Structures are given as C-alpha cells and as structure tokens.
Amino acid sequence: MDVMDTRMPVTLLTGALGSGKTTLLNRILSEQHGIKFGVIVNEFGELSIDHHLVVGTDEQVVELANGCVCCTVREDLLDAISRILKKQSGIEYLVVETTGLADPRPVAQTFLHEELCEEVRLDAILTVLDAANFHENLIRSGTTIDQILAGDILLLNKVDLVSDAMRHEIKEEIGDLNPAARLLETVNGEVDLRLIIDVDVHRGGVESENAADFAGAADLGSASDDALGGDFVSFAKLSATAKTGSHLSREEISSVSFTTKYAFDYERLGEFLESLPKNIFRGKGLIWIEGYDAQLLFHLVGDRSTATLHTPWPEGPRESKLVLIGQQLDREDLLARLDACLLKN
Numbered sequence: 450m451d452v453m454d455t456r457m458p459v460t461l462l463t464g465a466l467g468s469g470k471t472t473l474l475n476r477i478l479s480e481q482h483g484i485k486f487g488v489i490v491n492e493f494g495e496l497s498i499d500h501h502l503v504v505g506t507d508e509q510v511v512e513l514a515n516g517c518v519c520c521t522v523r524e525d526l527l528d529a530i531s532r533i534l535k536k537q538s539g540i541e542y543l544v545v546e547t548t549g550l551a552d553p554r555p556v557a558q559t560f561l562h563e564e565l566c567e568e569v570r571l572d573a574i575l576t577v578l579d580a581a582n583f584h585e586n587l588i589r590s591g592t593t594i595d596q597i598l599a600g601d602i603l604l605l606n607k608v609d610l611v612s613d614a615m616r617h618e619i620k621e622e623i624g625d626l627n628p629a630a631r632l633l634e635t636v637n638g639e640v641d642l643r644l645i646i647d648v649d650v651h652r653g654g655v656e657s658e659n660a661a662d663f664a665g666a667a668d669l670g671s672a673s674d675d676a677l678g679g680d681f682v683s684f685a686k687l688s689a690t691a692k693t694g695s696h697l698s699r700e701e702i703s704s705v706s707f708t709t710k711y712a713f714d715y716e717r718l719g720e721f722l723e724s725l726p727k728n729i730f731r732g733k734g735l736i737w738i739e740g741y742d743a744q745l746l747f748h749l750v751g752d753r754s755t756a757t758l759h760t761p762w763p764e765g766p767r768e769s770k771l772v773l774i775g776q777q778l779d780r781e782d783l784l785a786r787l788d789a790c791l792l793k794n
C-alpha cells in the first residue's frame with residue numbers, strides 16, 4: 450500500500466450460505482488488533498438474524514435491507530458506506546458481508562464508483578468456502594463459482610468435517626479454478642488476521658488482484674451513467690432491473706421467515722427441525738423455548754444442524770425469529786407446521 454494512501458480499506462466477505470462468514474467476522478471483530486472495524490451485513494430473507502449474532506456494537510454494524518446485494522440493494526450499499534464515512538465514528542476499516550447468494554463482483558464495483566473511490570479502497574475479496582458442502586454448493590448455485598473466481602483470498606473452512614482425501618480433492622479443484630488466489634484452510638474461521646486483513650500492507654503492495662477486472666467494469670458503468678445523465682443511482686437501478694429475478698429465481702431459491710411472540714414447545718420444535726425436507730439447505734433462528742432464559746441459536750447447513758444456548762433474552766417481550774432457505778419451498782406448509790410447535794395457551 451502507498452504509505453500516503455489514507456483511504457479506508459474494505460474487505461468484501463463472501464461465500465456460500467452457511468459457509469462460516471459470520472463466524473469469521475466475529476473472529477475478526479473479537480481479536481485484539483486495536484483497529485476500529487465497521488461492518489455492513491446483508492442477509493437473504495426478510496428477517497435479519499446475523500445482526501443479532503455479530504459481536505460489534507450497534508453503532509458499528511449496519512444492516513442492509515432484505516435482498517441479494519448483487520441484484521437489488523447496491524444503492525443501499527453506496528448509501529450505507531457514505532453514511533459511515535460521514536459519521537466520523539472513528540471507524541478505520543470496513544468489512545462488508547454479502548449474502549451467501551451474492552456474486553461479489555458487482556458489489557466490488559461499488560467501491561470503484563467515483564463517489565467512493567477517493568475515500569475507500571477494496572483491500573481484498575475474501576471468499577469463505579464450506580469444505581463439508583463444497584460440491585453441493587457448486588451444484589446448487591452458479592454464484593459459488595463466481596465467488597471462487599472473484600476471491601483474492603479463499604478460506605477453505607470446516608476442514609474438520611471432511612477427510613484428508615476430500616480436503617486434497619477440493620483444494621485441487623479450487624486451485625484449477627483460481628490458481629492466483631491465496632488459499633488457506635480453517636476451522637471456525639481461525640486464521641492469522643495478518644493473512645487476510647489489510648493484505649496489501651502485509652503482502653507488500655498487492656491490492657486486490659481482481660481489481661483490474663472491476664476497473665473495466667466500472668468504466669462500463671460510467672459510460673452507462675453518461676447515457677443516463679451521469680447518475681450512478683440510475684445505473685444501479687438499471688443493473689438491478691436487468692438482474693432482478695435472474696439468478697435467484699432461475700435457481701428457484703427462496704426463503705420462509707417466521708416470527709412469533711409465543712414460546713416454542715421443545716419437543717414439537719425438535720420433531721419439526723428433524724423432519725425438515727431435503728430442499729431446505731440453510732436455516733437460522735434465535736428461538737424462545739418455554740422454560741429457558743437463554744435464546745436457542747439454531748443453524749442448519751446442508752444436512753447438518755446444531756442448536757445451542759446463546760445469550761440470555763434481553764429484558765422485555767421475547768420474539769423468536771427463524772429463517773429457512775431452500776429450493777421450491779412449500780411456504781404455507783412450513784408456516785403451518787411451525788405454528789403447530791407453539792404454546793399458545
């Protein structure tokens with residue numbers, strides 16, 4: 450990095466649903482590094498659960514509205530970053546976590562926009578890969594390949610869940626797809642932060658190797674801007690329109706969200722979660738179980754689910770939130786079955 454470069458570095462954190470992005474983010478935020486991070490999270494599904502799971506303070510964490518950041522909410526991203534820059538909150542470094550379904554390339558393009566490029570610089574695109582669901586994710590969504598191709602650093606996470614032979618096979622496949630990227634293996638996102646954060650300093654001036662691609666893309670963006678009266682928002686809208694309904698509807702991926710102020714019955718909820726259909730490959734929830742003072746944190750990734758006691762419920766009325774993501778979901782059936790797990794009397 451140029452020693453005079455005072456722009457705020459941005460790490461773009463991407464990777465398939467449930468690959469371990471929030472786990473890594475929390476690791477980054479929790480370590481003693483003396484850097485004040487700002488975080489922007491974007492989730493797929495109408496409910497934000499990550500917002501409650503990220504360890505930063507409210508002031509540090511900005512949540513983007515529902516949507517896939519690569520398709521529909523790039524304007525929000527631009528606004529969110531501009532607000533962070535204006536706030537003078539002392540934030541020195543920004544991490545943007547995209548949904549697991551986002552192509553990071555158009556998101557990265559946002560940082561090259563003239564409104565931002567003098568104040569922020571893309572440090573690296575960090576792609577988290579789920580070793581346990583590597584092939585399933587490749588088959589399920591074309592964006593998994595986009596995420597691998599775009600990554601400057603690839604973290605092969607969850608290596609604890611696969612055999613050595615499988616790990617080697619996956620590493621070879623990744624190497625064939627993106628030989629230029631730095632490939633690191635991790636469990637629960639445990640990694641030396643110097644290898645992933647502010648890498649152009651630590652690697653001696655190597656800024657995002659894929660940035661050149663985005664520079665080209667940004668030029669294209671400017672050309673469209675001129676045609677639209679030089680207004681980036683219009684360009685973003687145009688791209689959004691062009692892309693809306695593209696990859697998510699083609700892949701028939703959707704989400705069902707459920708919130709309730711009633712407590713769940715432990716047994717009934719357990720039976721429901723164990724009998725989830727195979728077309729649901731991601732689930733996340735913070736759930737109130739009758740008789741428990743701590744929130745139950747539920748995660749489903751592929752065919753593996755965990756339920757652990759999280760932090761105690763804050764004072765006041767309790768509200769459970771659950772999101773299920775999959776292909777060709779039977780929304781009415783899922784909502785009715787969830788409702789049947791509640792204790793309403």
Ligand SMILES: Nc1nc2c(ncn2[C@@H]2O[C@H](COP(=O)(O)OP(=O)(O)OP(=O)(O)O)[C@@H](O)[C@H]2O)c(=O)[nH]1
Pocket residue numbers: 464465466467468469470471472473499548549606607608609610635636637638731733748750755
């Ligand atoms: N066994 C194992 N589990 C992991 C590892 N990393 C993360 N997990 C678990 O995987 C689940 C999903 O992790 P998250 O960090 O929420 O994944 P994410 O990529 O943020 O998920 P989305 O926001 O839905 O895309 C959680 O239950 C984590 O505890 C790992 O290396 N090994």
